[in-house]
Amino acid sequence: MKGIGRDTAVGFLADIQEYLHPRQISKLAGLNLRENTSSKHKGQTKITKRGRKGQRALLFRVVTPLVAKNPAFKALHE
DSSP states (O other): OTTOOHHHHHHHHHHHTTOOSHHHHHHHHTOOEEEEEOSSOEEEEEEOOOSOHHHHHHHHHHHHHHHHHOHHHHHHHO
């Protein structure tokens, strides 16, 4: 895929090969959404960041060049 280097792709695929569903991968990286609410207060929905820090960093390194160099991802981002 245009915009992803060989080493980045190998690192990403090595971490996710044992997971069957995309939700498992997002939970592994701590990217699942959680809403901060109480009984009377409705808070913002934010990323939990409870997963692997290195996995989030790897995903960031994958997505940044994709948005910059791949027109389909650039249009999706905008």
